[in-house]
Amino acid sequence: MKAVVIGAGLGGLLSAARLAKAGYEVKVFERLPITGGRFTNLEYEGFQLSSGAFHMLPHGPGGPLAQLLSELGAEVKIVRSEPQTMVRVPLEKGDRDYTKGFRDLPFNDFPSRLSRKDRMKIAYLLVSTRKNKPTESSLRDWIKAQLKDEDDWLVKLADSFCGWSLSLRSEETSVEETFEIIENLYRYGGPGIPVGGCKGVTEALETVIAAKGGKIRTKSEVSEILVENGKAVGVLVDGCKEKADLVISDLGHLATAGLCGGGTEDPEMEGWEAYLEQARAQEPSAGIKICLAAEEPLVGHSGVLLTPYAKRINGINEVTHVDPTLAPAGKHLTMSHQHVSPERVKFLEEEIELGLADLKDIFPGKKYGVLFIQSYHDDWPVNRAASGTDVGNETPVSGLYVVGDGAKGKGGIEVEGIALGVAGTMKKILG
Numbered sequence: 001m002k003a004v005v006i007g008a009g010l011g012g013l014l015s016a017a018r019l020a021k022a023g024y025e026v027k028v029f030e031r032l033p034i035t036g037g038r039f040t041n042l043e044y045e046g047f048q049l050s051s052g053a054f055h056m057l058p059h060g061p062g063g064p065l066a067q068l069l070s071e072l073g074a075e076v077k078i079v080r081s082e083p084q085t086m087v088r089v090p091l092e093k094g095d096r097d098y099t100k101g102f103r104d105l106p107f108n109d110f111p112s113r114l115s116r117k118d119r120m121k122i123a124y125l126l127v128s129t130r131k132n133k134p135t136e137s138s139l140r141d142w143i144k145a146q147l148k149d150e151d152d153w154l155v156k157l158a159d160s161f162c163g164w165s166l167s168l169r170s171e172e173t174s175v176e177e178t179f180e181i182i183e184n185l186y187r188y189g190g191p192g193i194p195v196g197g198c199k200g201v202t203e204a205l206e207t208v209i210a211a212k213g214g215k216i217r218t219k220s221e222v223s224e225i226l227v228e229n230g231k232a233v234g235v236l237v238d239g240c241k242e243k244a245d246l247v248i249s250d251l252g253h254l255a256t257a258g259l260c261g262g263g264t265e266d267p268e269m270e271g272w273e274a275y276l277e278q279a280r281a282q283e284p285s286a287g288i289k290i291c292l293a294a295e296e297p298l299v300g301h302s303g304v305l306l307t308p309y310a311k312r313i314n315g316i317n318e319v320t321h322v323d324p325t326l327a328p329a330g331k332h333l334t335m336s337h338q339h340v341s342p343e344r345v346k347f348l349e350e351e352i353e354l355g356l357a358d359l360k361d362i363f364p365g366k367k368y369g370v371l372f373i374q375s376y377h378d379d380w381p382v383n384r385a386a387s388g389t390d391v392g393n394e395t396p397v398s399g400l401y402v403v404g405d406g407a408k409g410k411g412g413i414e415v416e417g418i419a420l421g422v423a424g425t426m427k428k429i430l431g
Contacts, residue, residue: 004029004235004242006222006259007250009037010415011404013205014422015248017072020212022430024246028214029237031221035206037250038376038405039415041199046328049291049372050198052382054335055319055326056081056304058165058413059184060192065201065419074204077195079322081303084190087157088307088362089113094151097309098361104305113153121147122154139178140170156308163314163339164306165413167285167382177388180411188416191304193322225249225259225400232400235259246399246429252384252406253279253391260397271396278391282406284381286340288348290355291333294368297321298334310358312338312351334368345377383408387417393425401425 001024005016008030020026034040038052048055057065061078069076085107090098093113105112111119125146137145139162143154158170165181166173194200209216217237224236225247234243249256257279292298299305299318306315313336320332327333338355340348352373359368376382384406385391393407409420 001025001246002244003027003246003248004222004244005248005250006225006235006256007037007404008032008035008216008218009250009404010039010202011407011418011422012037012248012250013202013209014068014072014419015250015403015425016214016216017074017205017208017212018068018422018426019246019248019429020209020214021072022426026209026212026214027242027244028209028216029220029222029235029242030216030218033219035216035218036199036202038380039198040202041197044372045293047291047293047331047333047371048197048199048326049333050289050335052374052376053198053415054289054317054337055197055323055333056191056193056317058191058416059188060190063184063188063192063419064409064412064416064423066192068419068423069201069204072205072208074201074208076201076204078192079195079302080192081190081301081317081322083301083303085304085306086301087160088305088309090309095309097311098364102309107306110154110157115148118147137175138171139173139175142175143170153308157306160306160308160310160314163287164304164337165315166387167287167337167339167376168386169339169341172386174388177411180388181413182411184411184413184416191317193302193319195323197319197323197326222259224261225256225397227261227397227400230396231398247401248425249400249402250404251402252404253282253395253402254384254406256395256400256402260400275391275396282385282389282391283342284378285383285386286342286345286375286377287382288338288340288352288355289374289376290336290338290352290359290370291372291374292335292359292368293327293371294332294334294366295330296367297332298363298366298368307358307362310362312354313358313362314338316362333371340375340377348375348377381405383414387413393421394428401429 003024005028091101232247302321408417412420
């Protein structure tokens with residue numbers, strides 16, 4: 001059996017490794033000169049910057065991605081962050097920013113800033129979410145309806161968490177998806193850092209693919225998915241036909257649909273128009289990453305620092321506490337992320353300036369340099385489909401599946417969702 005994988009991002013490489021291990025003859029075609037997509041390293045001034053992700057796995061060594069890597073025999077050391085997540089809050093409860101001082105609160109202690117009545121209620125709600133998952137409304141509206149939360153503490157925290165982990169606001173995140181995420185946090189635990197950063201993961205997958213006889217071709221662009229009688233039968237790449245029994249796309253649903261040939265117009269292609277409508281309705285999520293260099297630690301630990309009282313920055317991590325090779329000797333790599341709402345994408349320079357101003361308030365008196373600023377939007381987004389809104393991994397075309405950040409599993413934060421989507425797809429294909 002022959003399989004073609006379009007795109008050598010994380011989803012494509014995971015799929016190729018799994019199919020190669022199952023005995024498929026696998027070929028991966030990537031239009032860029034590098035593999036990994038938004039999950040690899042970019043060397044800059046001695047630092048190993050990431051092309052997208054934050055050199056961090058949301059569920060660390062116990063999560064879906066770590067489990068799939070282990071099943072594939074991909075050798076990656078993943079170190080659990082310690083502490084896992086801290087929240088930077090103003091010293092006084094009534095303060096609205098960090099300018100009068102702050103302290104870092106363990107994430108699990110977030111109810112301490114609520115009234116006694118709300119603390120009791122949130123404890124009950126957190127337990128009950130494991131059995132009762134409401135599907136209506138956004139996370140923000142649900143919080144507002146359930147709790148008094150006089151100074152919007154939980155809304156701020158929700159915005160910070162959703163902004164960091166999903167690149168969305170709480171009002172853009174469904175309660176259903178949030179509860180799936182909470183369930184996965186109970187199940188898998190908090191974040192961890194892969195040694196070698198993102199590239200440590202993708203290189204390990206490439207090793208598995210090569211060991212099983214798979215081929216990866218960069219600078220090779222697929223211009224068409226060949227469809228006959230409603231079935232994917234191969235691709236057209238660099239002007240040549242490459243026949244296959246199975247096609248996996250790491251491009252997202254809309255881009256994948258755009259590559260499908262005339263076979264999709266066959267009368268037997270039931271559901272194609274509805275599928276296209278769903279694909280067009282997907283909204284990508286946008287964000288900005290600011291990479292900092294410092295000789296002394298800024299965050300001071302290997303976990304996530306959420307910043308709910310910042311104007312733009314949602315969260316920050318400092319991976320060099322686990323893997324110092326991601327920076328030159330004696331230096332630290334610190335990365336911040338901020339969600340950019342759809343209406344603000346056209347004002348990226350202003351958003352960047354607001355993020356830089358936030359960092360001055362978050363790290364007062366600290367010495368650091370801005371290494372690199374990266375923005376993710378439009379055709380190079382944080383996610384091709386906002387979490388909880390994608391249409392799954394299957395398509396109306398037989399033998400054609402979609403993986404990656406446009407087709408994640410439920411409750412899967414970023415790369416964990418990609419792994420869940422790939423695992424589910426492989427189960428459908430391989431049984």
